[in-house]
Amino acid sequence: MSHISTGVEYGLHCLLFLANPAGGAKEASAKDLADLQGIPAEYVAKLFTKLNKAGLVRATEGVRGGFALAKPPGEISVLDVVEAIDGRKALFDCREIRQRCAVFEDEQPDWSQVPPCTIHMVMMSAEQRMREELAGHTLADLSSRVTSKTPPAYHAAVVQWLGKRAAGKRPGRAEREPG
Secondary structure (H helix, E strand, C coil): CCCCCHHHHHHHHHHHHHHCCCCCCCEECHHHHHHHHCCCHHHHHHHHHHHHHCCCEEECCCCCCCEEECCCHHHCEHHHHHHHHHCCCCCCCCCCHHHHCHHHCCCCCHHHHCCCCHHHHHHHHHHHHHHHHHHCCEHHHHHHHHHHHCCHHHHHHHHHHHHHHHCCCCCCCCCCCCC
């Protein structure tokens, strides 16, 4: 089981389309972001409700309303997104197994009860480093890396696709349906 949910991955991908002006849009609906990636719109709507509650995105008004980043991409860390979607949960939950050693029988020695558990200390340190690493990367960083790996034609296609959706035209339908 993953510590960080699939929802975080989907959420980050959606946010990248809003964070990268060369390959995205300043605002988009949850449905359009879901359709763009081939995932259920209801799922993305739930993710964006959490992101909105955390102050990372804001709902936009109007008939074609959707979501936009509430802060500049450089001010939204990966940790912000993880905590908005998954909540702040511990990497490890110490069960104090050391206190149940069979050789103690029913009398635990004082030294076995001195907190924190050595294993728990290692896990707390690992969790702290993980949080620092996630906090050290922003949407702007991720967007820059994605942009450097993908061809400009991809970004243009995404901008065009989202633009048509925002204008109320569904890509691929215009050719089949009368105007």
